[in-house]
Amino acid sequence: MKFILRMLLSAAAVLLIANFLSGVHVENYTVAILVALVLGFLFAFLKPILVILTLPITVITLGFFLLVINTLLILLADKVVSGFSVDGFWIAMLFSILLSIAQSLLFSLMDEK
Numbered sequence: 001m002k003f004i005l006r007m008l009l010s011a012a013a014v015l016l017i018a019n020f021l022s023g024v025h026v027e028n029y030t031v032a033i034l035v036a037l038v039l040g041f042l043f044a045f046l047k048p049i050l051v052i053l054t055l056p057i058t059v060i061t062l063g064f065f066l067l068v069i070n071t072l073l074i075l076l077a078d079k080v081v082s083g084f085s086v087d088g089f090w091i092a093m094l095f096s097i098l099l100s101i102a103q104s105l106l107f108s109l110m111d112e113k
Contacts, residue, residue: 005110010036013102021098023091031083038081039099042073070096 011032018026026032050069051058058065071093078086086092 002110006107007033007036007040009106009110010040010099010103013099013106014039017095017098017102021091021095023087024095025085027083031081035077035081035084038077039073042077043070046076047073067093067096070100074099 011029014035015026015029015032018024018032026035047069050072051066054065054069071089074086074092074096075089078084078092086095
C-alpha cells in the first residue's frame, strides 16, 4: 500500500512540476504514473550501478556528479516513456532537483501519519 501511495505522490509531483516548468511535457496523469514507475525502477536498479562506476569523479566533485547521474536517468526516462518529454539537459537537471525536493517533502508528510 505504501508503494502505491509513493508512486501516486511521485506522479502528482511529476505532473505539478511539468505544469510549472516549460521544458517538461507530460500528456496526462496516466503518463505521469508511468514516468514515476520508470524513474523508480531506474533509480532503484540502474543508479547504484552508475554511482559505483563513477565513484572517483563523484568523490572529486564532492557528490555533485550525482546530479548528472539523476539528469541522465531523467533523459533516459524521456526516451522510454512516450508522452513524456524533456527539452534538454539543463531542464532535465532542474526537473531532477525539483522532483527530489518535492518527493522529499511529500514522503516526509506521508511518514508522519
